[in-house]
Amino acid sequence: MTARGQDPDQAAAALDENKLIAQRRDKLQAIRQLRHAYPNDFRRQSTAAELAAAYGDQESDALQQLAQQTTVAGRVMRMRGPFVVLRDGSGQIQLYMNNKSLPEELAEELKRLDLGDIVGASGEIFKTRTGELSLRVSRFQLLSKALRPLPEKFHGLSDTEQRYRQRYVDLIVNESSRRVFETRSRIVRFIRQYFDALGFMEVETPMMQTLPGGATARPFVTHHNALDQRMYLRVAPELFLKRLTVGGFEKVYELNRNFRNEGLSTRHNPEFTMLEFYWAYAAYGDLMDLTEDLFRRIAIEIADSALVNYQGSSYDFSQPFARLSVQGAIEKHCNLADGDQFADHDSVVALAQTLGIQYNPAWPKGKIVMEMFEQRVEAKLDQPTFITEYPVEVSPLARRNEQNPEVTDRFELIIGGRELANGFSELNDPEDQAERFRAQVAQKESGDEEAMHYDADYIRALEYAMPPAAGEGIGIDRLVMLFTDSASIRDVLLFPHMRPQQDHD
RNA sequence: GGGCCGUUAGCUCAGUCGGUAGAGCAGUUGGCUUUUAACCAAUUGGUCGUUGGUUCGAAUCCAACACGGCCCA
Numbered sequence: 311m312t313a314r315g316q317d318p319d320q321a322a323a324a325l326d327e328n329k330l331i332a333q334r335r336d337k338l339q340a341i342r343q344l345r346h347a348y349p350n351d352f353r354r355q356s357t358a359a360e361l362a363a364a365y366g367d368q369e370s371d372a373l374q375q376l377a378q379q380t381t382v383a384g385r386v387m388r389m390r391g392p393f394v395v396l397r398d399g400s401g402q403i404q405l406y407m408n409n410k411s412l413p414e415e416l417a418e419e420l421k422r423l424d425l426g427d428i429v430g431a432s433g434e435i436f437k438t439r440t441g442e443l444s445l446r447v448s449r450f451q452l453l454s455k456a457l458r459p460l461p462e463k464f465h466g467l468s469d470t471e472q473r474y475r476q477r478y479v480d481l482i483v484n485e486s487s488r489r490v491f492e493t494r495s496r497i498v499r500f501i502r503q504y505f506d507a508l509g510f511m512e513v514e515t516p517m518m519q520t521l522p523g524g525a526t527a528r529p530f531v532t533h534h535n536a537l538d539q540r541m542y543l544r545v546a547p548e549l550f551l552k553r554l555t556v557g558g559f560e561k562v563y564e565l566n567r568n569f570r571n572e573g574l575s576t577r578h579n580p581e582f583t584m585l586e587f588y589w590a591y592a593a594y595g596d597l598m599d600l601t602e603d604l605f606r607r608i609a610i611e612i613a614d615s616a617l618v619n620y621q622g623s624s625y626d627f628s629q630p631f632a633r634l635s636v637q638g639a640i641e642k643h644c645n646l647a648d649g650d651q652f653a654d655h656d657s658v659v660a661l662a663q664t665l666g667i668q669y670n671p672a673w674p675k676g677k678i679v680m681e682m683f684e685q686r687v688e689a690k691l692d693q694p695t696f697i698t699e700y701p702v703e704v705s706p707l708a709r710r711n712e713q714n715p716e717v718t719d720r721f722e723l724i725i726g727g728r729e730l731a732n733g734f735s736e737l738n739d740p741e742d743q744a745e746r747f748r749a750q751v752a753q754k755e756s757g758d759e760e761a762m763h764y765d766a767d768y769i770r771a772l773e774y775a776m777p778p779a780a781g782e783g784i785g786i787d788r789l790v791m792l793f794t795d796s797a798s799i800r801d802v803l804l805f806p807h808m809r810p811q812q813d814h815d
Numbered sequence: 816g817g818g819c820c821g822u823u824a825g826c827u828c829a830g831u832c833g834g835u836a837g838a839g840c841a842g843u844u845g846g847c848u849u850u851u852a853a854c855c856a857a858u859u860g861g862u863c864g865u866u867g868g869u870u871c872g873a874a875u876c877c878a879a880c881a882c883g884g885c886c887c888a
Contacts, residue, residue, distance in 0.1 A: 328824090328825065328860085329825090329842080329843095329859075329860060330825050330841075330842060330860085331825080333842070333843080334842095388850095388851085388852090388853095389853095390850045390851065390852090390853045390854090391847075391848050391849085391850055391853060391854080392847095392848050392849075392850075393848090393849075393850050393851080393853080395851090404850090404851090406848095406849070406850090408848060408849090409848080410848070411848095424841095424842090425841070425842095437849095438849045438850075438851095439849045439850085440849070440850075440851070442849090442850085442851075444849085458825075459825045459826075459841060459842075460825085460826080460841080461825080461826040461827080461840095461841090462825090462826040462827050462839085462840050462841070462852095463826090463840065463841075463852065464827080464839090464840070464852045465826075465827045465828090465840085465852095466826085466827090467826070467827095468826090468827070469822095469826085469827090469883085470883065470884060471822090471882070471883045471884085472826095472883095474883090483826095573816095576884095576885085668888080685888090797885095798884090808882085808883085809881090809882065809883090810882095811881085811882065
């Protein structure tokens with residue numbers, strides 16, 4: 311019942327009650343009469359995986375001879391007659407619990423056992439007639455009662471919304487989901503090992519910043535009470551990591567969360583994980599080589615093969631990636647005869663008209679060119695491709711190309727029509743950087759909310775001399791999507807952002 | 816922001832032409848007790864997402880809203 315003035319969350323929880331939960335609460339009450347219902351003095355001797363490794367290959371007779379006793383613990387996942395399947399963090403082990411051979415009080419306890427309960431059990435290791443490794447249970451104990459029933463045993467939990475909102479249930483019943491997050495963890499661990507082995511140092515820079523910088527994106531805004539100061543959640547760690555190269559840390563990386571106040575989609579979550587690394591005395595070509603090597607090694611580590619299948623496409627990470635300039639990619643995928651259309655602002659505007667691009671004629675030429683790329687080309691780039699020569703107007707932190715000052719020594723890696731990485735030779739000329747910041751401020755003042763602020767301290771840092779360097783960011787969520795064949799970023803985030811559910815009174 | 820689709824028992828899903836709600840699993844009771852989505856018999860369980868409209872009558876038709884999915888921008 312929803313009492314007037316009751317906490318809405320409590321009201322929702324109360325409404326969530328049903329007969330199945332009530333029955334289990336009654337069982338819990340009965341247990342509370344007998345003893346502590348949530349003991350924490352049970353200790354197990356074996357995990358399911360350890361038992362499988364030690365005894366899985368043994369013959370039934372040999373096991374009988376051994377008569378090895380052990381103790382396990384885990385969640386009840388199946389009950390088939392006298393058989394109870396227990397799952398622990400390592401895998402599954404079957405228990406044999408015949409209520410006719412158990413002592414009377416345990417037979418009573420067995421009646422109260424439900425799917426989802428967490429129990430400890432001990433007994434002799436044996437193999438059933440069908441050859442399944444099992445434990446002939448002589449003693450068992452309920453360790454934690456499940457008051458809520460598990461989803462259906464065969465189909466698991468398939469409602470997408472509930473899988474995201476109640477990930478703990480998804481993880482209990484859907485092995486494929488568990489595997490995705492195990493793989494994510496392996497990938498992140500591997501990346502750290504990879505950079506550590508190359509002599510990079512992992513660092514942590516501010517996530518709360520007084521000036522958001524390092525990317526063109528809308529930030530989340532918050533407030534620091536004691537300082538009475540406006541603060542921003544970082545959109546990128548870039549400017550702090552580059553300050554560290556000024557300080558003399560020549561190879562640094564950070565693998566952590568960024569926050570961008572933008573829409574949600576199958577490839578965007580407001581908080582997402584990014585790897586950024588900065589490498590002194592290297593240039594963007596070195597980054598591309600490293601990126602190819604990293605992706606190949608991740609593929610072999612995770613998939614045991616450089617061939618990765620993703621959503622119907624197949625990528626061979628043993629091969630070097632294609633390399634194509636922004637302009638070249640537009641020419642190729644829009645079937646343009648020559649590059650004359652890119653000569654000046656007027657001709658670019660004319661081309662945007664011809665291609666039916668949505669744009670603002672007041673935008674600088676390079677920004678219109680990027681709109682062409684994003685609206686007409688990016689999604690078509692399936693196979694791994696480095697797109698290079700990004701316009702200087704959309705690359706305010708990247709080093710200018712020495713042959714063509716309109717573009718930067720920058721690349722993005724596109725796979726499956728998605729941006730996976732973005733890297734460039736760093737702009738370490740403080741006077742050029744100050745100029746670029748001023749251009750960003752002008753764009754911000756003309757209404758571009760994503761344009762950057764002028765970061766005077768960053769300019770001061772560059773004035774102390776930053777070594778020539780190259781730096782790159784790799785989107786970890788999208789990378790995990792690629793290596794787990796996941797269609798949505800929500801499938802690789804344990805707790806993706808969701809709109810709150812509304813309760814109707 | 817726009818388009819399309821979805822929302823029915825704890826879970827997975829049916830629901831015909833608008834005529835008063837169904838299955839499997841889970842649960843309960845009993846049987847069986849070396850099974851593999853165990854099996855056999857009986858049985859409980861529903862604000863049909865929310866609000867409003869049309870109608871003698873709405874899970875079903877219409878509208879708005881909420882949440883989710885896919886596609887587009």
